[in-house]
Amino acid sequence: MKSHFVFTKEQRNGIFLLLFIIVVLQCIYFFVVPMAVENNSEDISINETELQQYEAEIDSLRKVEIEARKPKIYPFNPNFITDYKGATLGMSNAEIDKLLAFRKADQWINSTKQFQDVTGVSDSLLAAISPYFKFPEWVTNPKPKHVFSNSYNNKPKTYAQKRDLNTASAKELQRVNGIGGVLSQRIIKYRDKFKGGFIADVQLQEVYGLTSEVISNITKEFTVKTPRKINKININSATADELVTIQHIDYEIAHNIIEYRQLHEGFRSLDELTKVKDFPISKVEIIKLSLQIQ
Structure with a gap:
């Protein structure tokens, strides 16, 4: 142990020098550095005008961002x-x-x-x-009502007297009270979406803008005489994937139809669809066009 605590003269001088340096550095750290920082902080000057301008700019940018994040409203019906x-x-x-x-x-x-x-x-x-x-x-911008010949206002036309809705032109449709250029084009555009046109008159309900009164006026003069051929789906054996191919039926409604079918051992009439949970009753006549019971 004596060898660890006995130093030469040079070693003792070195140890004292090291201790002296440590004490000096500690004094600098505790006394000189804080004074320098305090002096520097006193030299910093704040321009109140520029600071206010900067804060105002930040506030304006914040308001712009808030407005940009607000939901935008577009024209709607x-x-x-x-x-x-x-x-x-x-x-x-x-x-x-x-x-x-x-x-x-x-x-x-x-x-x-x-x-x-x-x-x-x-x-x-x-x-x-x-x-x-x-x-x-x-x-x-309602168009003024036109006065048509007596052929449009007298007793209802027979099936033979009516024109085929699947071959009617826009000009012919505009002869109906309540049908202008826009609505006649919508009817033809909807009809042309399907190869073969309409299946039945009830599909006029799918044309946007046609009220029940206007549809009644149309069916007084036109009817579907050459319906589009479709493969009807047997509702008593159809799968969910088959049912969702029908317009207005999604997977939720398809599963509800199958559930009703299982509980009641099949459908006896397509009118029973109105008893299915969440079924779109207003579209039942259109949906029935693609279904059959076997």
Whole structure:
């Protein structure tokens, strides 16, 4: 142990020198450095005008970003407001339910005032959203009613007297009361989506903008005489994948149809579809065109 604590003169001098350096560095760290930092901080000057301008710029950029993140409203037809759309517009659940009930009765809103009468929205909300209302052209710019010959106004035409809806031209359709250039083109465009055209007159309900009154006027003069040929699906043996190929049926409705079929040992009539859970009753006649019972 003695060898570890006995030093030469040079070693002792080195140890004392090292201790001296450590003490000096500690004094510099505790006394000199804080004073230098304090002196430097006193030399820093703040330009209040520039600082305020900088803060104002930051605030303006923040406001721009907030506005950019807000949901944007684009022109829309108030007849097709969904639950989510109504909520984003600020409508209450009760107001949305009134609108949906009105539409479920196959009625259409054709003015801003009628929208408020049906939904009961406040004046302030109406003033905020009504500038975005976009009604069909036949509502905003109705064409004057034409007086047609007596052949259009007398007793109903027989099947033989009516024109084939699958061969009618836009010009011929415009002779019907309530049909203008836009609606006649929509009818033909929808008809041409399918090779062979319409299957039955009820498909006119699928054409956007046609009210029940206008459809009635059309079927007084036209009817489907050359229906499109389709392979009807047997509802009592169809799979879910087969059912979803039919317009207006998704997988949820398809599974509900199969569940009803299993519980009741098959369908005896296509009218039983209205008893299926969540079935779109307003589209039942169109859906029935693609189904059969075997």
